[in-house]
Amino acid sequence: MDVENVFHMTGGVGKTSYAKNSSLQKKESDKVKHIIIQTVEELYLATTPKSIGIADLGCSSGPNTLSIIKDIFQTIQNTSQNIMHHSEELRVYLNDLPTNDFNSIFKALPEFQRLLRQDRKDNGVPSIFMGGYPGSFYGRLFPNNYLHFVHSSYSLHWLSKVPPALYDEEKRPLNKGCVYICESSPEVVPQAYYEQFQEDFSLFLRSRSEELVVGGRMVLIFLGRRGPEHVDRGNSFFWEILTRSFAILVSQGEIEQEKLDSYDVHFYAPSREEIEEEVRKERSLKQERLEMFEMDKSEQGTEVAKAVRAIQESMISNHFGERILDSLFENYARLVDEEMAKDIKPVTFVLVLSKI
Numbered sequence: 001m002d003v004e005n006v007f008h009m010t011g012g013v014g015k016t017s018y019a020k021n022s023s024l025q026k027k028e029s030d031k032v033k034h035i036i037i038q039t040v041e042e043l044y045l046a047t048t049p050k051s052i053g054i055a056d057l058g059c060s061s062g063p064n065t066l067s068i069i070k071d072i073f074q075t076i077q078n079t080s081q082n083i084m085h086h087s088e089e090l091r092v093y094l095n096d097l098p099t100n101d102f103n104s105i106f107k108a109l110p111e112f113q114r115l116l117r118q119d120r121k122d123n124g125v126p127s128i129f130m131g132g133y134p135g136s137f138y139g140r141l142f143p144n145n146y147l148h149f150v151h152s153s154y155s156l157h158w159l160s161k162v163p164p165a166l167y168d169e170e171k172r173p174l175n176k177g178c179v180y181i182c183e184s185s186p187e188v189v190p191q192a193y194y195e196q197f198q199e200d201f202s203l204f205l206r207s208r209s210e211e212l213v214v215g216g217r218m219v220l221i222f223l224g225r226r227g228p229e230h231v232d233r234g235n236s237f238f239w240e241i242l243t244r245s246f247a248i249l250v251s252q253g254e255i256e257q258e259k260l261d262s263y264d265v266h267f268y269a270p271s272r273e274e275i276e277e278e279v280r281k282e283r284s285l286k287q288e289r290l291e292m293f294e295m296d297k298s299e300q301g302t303e304v305a306k307a308v309r310a311i312q313e314s315m316i317s318n319h320f321g322e323r324i325l326d327s328l329f330e331n332y333a334r335l336v337d338e339e340m341a342k343d344i345k346p347v348t349f350v351l352v353l354s355k356i
Helices: 023-031 033-047 063-083 102-117 188-211 235-251 257-261 272-281 301-320 322-340
Strands: 051-057 089-096 127-134 147-153 212-224 285-294 347-355
Touching (some): 023 301, 033 212, 033 285, 033 347, 051 063, 063 147, 089 102, 102 127, 147 188, 188 212, 235 257, 235 301, 235 322, 301 322
Parallel strands (some): 051 089, 089 127
Antiparallel strands (some): 212 347
């Protein structure tokens, strides 16, 4: 499957859109907002640039897209007032894959920029230049030494593609009956996912290192796992629930088993050690902090199902067709409700890096 040209959050503002079903991500990212604000303050005090370049990688669409930009802008303004140094311009680059709903973002920009300037005196308010930057962040996006700050929230657990090693030389699936790493997966499956993560994350770090100015910072927020075991009651468990939801449709004759066997997600939840190993390999970046946060598990199954559907709908409908979506996620919501009473502990990592 051509991930780059198929994968996107569900656009628009309909009932299944990402804009209407991304409150869970907002709630979790708000938990670590203090780290972003602190990092931006430290960056500004250390560099005091006249023109500040900021990139939000994997920006998607909806209210979350511009929320963090507002926080960054206000942090820069407050810090500049404190030290009596005013930057002249703020350059903001909103990046996602080409099929992302950039139109919704563009429609919101004029009002957003107006709101940023209200209650601020003209003196000291930098000019704000914002635009969309479509393309995969697994590779170069910007010129050398161009960015001061890079932010990415809940995007880096998505791989550039489904690992090719999940299929044998005759293109037969090796991870039958599972959409991600599960108990019945052969050893080649977690190895294939890990190797794809290594390839992608190292390319991401190398690319951003070239694009950041010396002293530039990154705050990367993404899903992960606690230890070496790939199958746990954390993020992998939600994929197990999706597999079980598909299996119900197979038993009802709604989809063929072969169709399920050939569907794998381009997702990987790395461990702390796996993250740190790739950072060590990229010698031009310094790890400032790496923190793990436990995600909130209080939502009802229906809300979780809506959030997962807004994220996975493009890939599932491309492979299975749209007709199964409603029944699939009805099953998913019910199974999540049944499991929520048990101990499910998905985790988020926050990685802060600086260019040396």
